[in-house]
Amino acid sequence: MRCPYCREDDSRVLDSRTADEGAAIRRRRECQSCGRRFTTAETAVLSVTKRSGVSEPFSRAKVINGVRKACQGRPVSDDDLALLAQRVEDAVRATGAAEVPAGEVGVAILGPLRDLDEVAYLRFASVYRSFDSLEDFEAEIALLRTEASLAATDSTSPDPDSTSDFATAKDSASADVDA
């Protein structure tokens, strides 16, 4: 392993430990030439199998390239895209498989992209899931609307306790007027 400081090839492992709940091994190394210490990480290579049967290492850059076009003109920053790619990688790695079909990576993109920007999501989904009619868009938009209104209802639905408090306050107020 080449020293990142002096670029000598000769380094010695001082310590190895597992990290990321066993998904990685980190090694503390010492350069035999300049004596400086550095850490290396070892993780299993996650392979993506394309439809052609060719495998290639999972790449966050490819995920970002895949959604960048759908995000054109949308308020989506490079940081947003980096975070999305991280979420996609986490989701794919969480399946525990060393090799995943490319389609699975596409599916893993849909959720985080929808959270990020619904218009970009619709653009991406229309290509990825081959929408071929207005009905396909309408169905997807209807689904987004339903979920959005459910979320809105959840956050604004009155707390039953506060409603009864209000009723009680009103009752006593009108009682005052009557008296």
Ligand SMILES: [Zn+2]
């Ligand atoms: Zn060195």
